[in-house]
Amino acid sequence: MAGKKLTFALMDSAFESARTTTAMRLIDIAARRGYDITVFAYEGAVMLPFAKQEQHANKVHGREVEEENHPLPRKFIASMMTEAKKNGGSLDWINCGLCVDERGAGEAIEGVRRGAPPDFWKAAETTDNTLVIATR
């Protein structure tokens, strides 16, 4: 079913909800299939591709940075962009501009673009299906 187009709307910020893990897993599956994927990141979800996310040591666990190997959503997203492209698809990640400004989250990884809710509407109109993963 290559050539399919899917749209996802996300609202949760990084490091907060299992919904983000599920969203990443879903997008990853679609990327591996070579689908054309649009993600509209709304509200806190604009922090997911924030470029300043950094790994850290964990003194409580007694681990240095490398040992802790803390997962970073920005790296997941970059990896999925590469994976989608490798398989003949694409991952178009749109960050809600106003949500970005509110949070000072302008420094996103390469490939993320600024948009607005009408972009989500357009994507939903032109893709095969849309899944909204709203915050609780």
Added chain:
Amino acid sequence: MAKYLLIESRDAFDSKDTTTYGALAADLARDGNTVTLFLVQNGVLTARPSTQAAVLTAAIKAGVEVLADDFSLRERGIPVSRLVAGVKAAPLDTVIDHLAEGRKALFH
């Protein structure tokens, strides 16, 4: 009739909405629609035998296909052999299959 995919991520002991959501799935099936209720994250906790599992049993009886994310089950140490009768383990790929098929999809 239409085809639906209802994704449940919440634990029935934590969110009473899950009962309503399960009832929605059952009603849609009774109306002749094709319905899959996909449990993920803490949603799979409802698939263990308990008082809360009645909503799943009712949905299955109404014709709903109830699936539980195999990864979420493993994360929580729930063996497939301990699931309520009629609930099947499935990979998350199933959700993408249904989305690609064009099912009407909801995430709760």
